[in-house]
Amino acid sequence: MSTWVVPGYTESLELGSGASGRVVSAVHGETGVPVAVKYLSDSLRTRPGFVHDFRAEARLLGGLRSLYVADLYEYVESPHGAAIVMELVDGVSLRTLLTRQGPLEPEAALAVLKGSLLGLADAHGVGVVHRDYKPENVLVGTDGSSKLVDFGIAVDAGTSAGVAGTPSYMAPEQWTGAPASSAADVYAATATFFECLTGHKPYSGDNLAELALRHVDAPVPADEVPAAVRELVRRGLAKEPRERPAQAEAFVRELEAVAGAAYGPEWEVRGRARLAALVALLALLLPSARSPRTTTDTARTVLSRQPRHDGMRSWLPGRPGMLVSAAAALLGILLTYGIQHASGAAAQQAAEALATTSAGSDAGPPSPTTSPTASPADGAPSPSPSLSPSAPASTGSADPGPAATVSPAQETTPGAATTAATPTTTPTTPSPAPAVKDVTVSAFRQSGPTTGTATIDVTTDGTGPVSLTVSWFTSNLGVQLGSQDGPSQTFARSGATRYTITVDHTFQNDGCYWAVQATTSPASANGGATQQILTRQCELR
Missing domain, CATH: 1.10.510.10 (Transferase(Phosphotransferase) domain 1)
Structure with a gap:
């Protein structure tokens, strides 16, 4: 079993495991927000098809905002592992x-x-x-x-x-x-x-x-x-x-x-x-009842606006900035009672922080899966066998892997996972800044009358720190970016070689065309990426 842990998180409890990976509950170090982390198993991580499907699941979830689907916070991939960080549902x-x-x-x-x-x-x-x-x-x-x-x-x-x-x-x-x-x-x-x-x-x-x-x-x-x-x-x-x-x-x-x-x-x-x-x-099967609790005071930087009520929640665990390695050791072990959807003052408090690897909404931390919202009672989200032509049979009680497959000959009922993993943190020396190989805007869509969502992929050749700056523009011409709409957002990342970041933006200015621009520091080999869309209210009919 892989010992790699997503940087910036302290694991507290394994929720389920299977042939394709495992799902654990964890705490985001900078905010103390509980999450579910879905890891792809080492055996499948060496097979490109499964890694591709795992990325596809994360990208799909990054573009899906629903009160009735567990939120994706972040996708992290490094030479040592791949993981999807998601909302932890207390249920x-x-x-x-x-x-x-x-x-x-x-x-x-x-x-x-x-x-x-x-x-x-x-x-x-x-x-x-x-x-x-x-x-x-x-x-x-x-x-x-x-x-x-x-x-x-x-x-x-x-x-x-x-x-x-x-x-x-x-x-x-x-x-x-x-x-x-x-x-x-x-x-x-x-x-x-x-x-x-x-x-x-x-x-x-x-x-x-x-x-x-x-x-x-x-x-x-x-x-x-x-x-x-x-x-x-x-x-x-x-x-x-x-x-x-x-x-x-x-x-x-x-x-x-x-x-x-x-x-x-x-x-x-x-x-x-x-x-x-x-x-x-x-x-007793709820994550909030099974996870140990400690209290730790942390300094916070308020980066968010008032809580949203349009069905699109801000990704709780933090926004711009994920300086992981040394911070994990300094912050210590933050374990709380499982996740609860923050609203009102609680949502504001949870959004007061730095980011991780996938900005969720207005200011966004990790762009979370599974779907990784795992039920603590049965472990991983997909414990019952599924039939898929692309994955090997699984005999585990839960299968959080990308294809969620086990032998179709019989279906099993998973039991509750009861053993909590011992959380550990190990200080490390920060890696040097890597070269940024590629930046792409893999998706950009209008999500509401004044809101848009962009998914940005960053690929590097090392796990050192890199920052991504996202800027938004409006125009009536469609031949250039136009005027910048609001301040740029910057997200610091480290500990992986591939980041998928989903960012939401509420446009303040009028314009038939919306555009998003993504640049990095160090500068990427392709110079960054932009994408422009024609808004629905201005579509030609």
């Missing part, structure tokens, strides 16, 4: 809830389905298909909310990526390797909903061939669920993709209509309250 997986508490009442099942469907809807909105929706990849928080995690085998809609997924939840077309579609995610979500209501999966088989045939040919077992939701199950488990809701957003609308008619306007409030009560019964 348990739906799998743990079903295993320990049994089937859910209809209102609770509808509430958990709605939350995770909204996460799918946000993914579908940017053209991403999850392909591995299942109880292991839905986390239920202490307030009864639910979040979707583990985008390890997600792809762009329409991509022909072969047969992949978890057999018990795969739509008929997934078994044939048809291009990825959001309708397949709707099918998997409905199969999970069915299991929430009945305590068992909609179809079973003694082997993969029999299971596949039942998904393709067997009647939808809608009679096993309460009458009020039978049509919802029939629609979601329809054999033909065209007979299902095409997008998760459409399925949410159908769900709300059915739930409101059957259980009244307060169904969701009661459902979430029931979920919160069930999670409370499993309190």
Whole structure:
């Protein structure tokens, strides 16, 4: 097992492990914010295909902002390892809830389905298909909310990526390797909903061939669920993709209509309250209950504005600046009770700090995965076996790797990880400044009427310190950068050779064209990168 630790973090507890890697809880040294770190295993790190998929997962998460998907904070890659740093959700997986508490009442099942469907809807909105929706990849928080995690085998809609997924939840077309579609995610979500209501999966088989045939040919077992939701199950488990809701957003609308008619306007409030009560019964499995706590005073620099309320949260662990090596030893071991979404004064306090490797929103620290939001109760986000043609079989109870795969012949139920790793910090001599080989703007999009999101990749030939400066511009001409919009943002990084940084910006000036410019110090060999987009309000029609 790799002993490499992402610079700037103190690990506190292993949440799960498998053939493709492990997921641990950790604390960001400069802010004390708890995170989940998903490491790619050493055996897969030497295989370019898996590293490519791991990077792709991080990049995908970096461009996805949703209250119902675990946030990506940062992706770090060095000669010694690769890791995704994500939001740590203080909750348990739906799998743990079903295993320990049994089937859910209809209102609770509808509430958990709605939350995770909204996460799918946000993914579908940017053209991403999850392909591995299942109880292991839905986390239920202490307030009864639910979040979707583990985008390890997600792809762009329409991509022909072969047969992949978890057999018990795969739509008929997934078994044939048809291009990825959001309708397949709707099918998997409905199969999970069915299991929430009945305590068992909609179809079973003694082997993969029999299971596949039942998904393709067997009647939808809608009679096993309460009458009020039978049509919802029939629609979601329809054999033909065209007979299902095409997008998760459409399925949410159908769900709300059915739930409101059957259980009244307060169904969701009661459902979430029931979920919160069930999670409370499993309190000892929460990250906040299992992680030791210490208190350490640290000096902070306020870099953020007021908390945002437009659905896009600032990446908590810090913004510009990640001077890691010596700082880790000086700051010591910062272990807190698991993560809680900061809001109001708490969000402001958490955002008061320096950065790491992926700026999340307004001022951003690490651009976080998995999806690495792992449920402490079952370990990694994807403990149940998934079928993927690109990865070896895994026998671990959890599989946080990029393709989230284990042997499809049987599915296992992960247990809670209970052994906390002993945190250590070792002072090191700062490395000399490396040469910056390349800077690219891999993605730039308009995320709202006045907000934009850019993802920037920096590649170096060493692990010494490097700084990235991001500047924003507006123009009405589109032939030049135009006028600078607000101050530039600078992010200091060290300890890796590749950084993916996602930065959000709220534009103050009018202009049909927005542009982002990225430069580094030391200067990159390609001189930096720029990208310009035509805003939606000025598109020619």
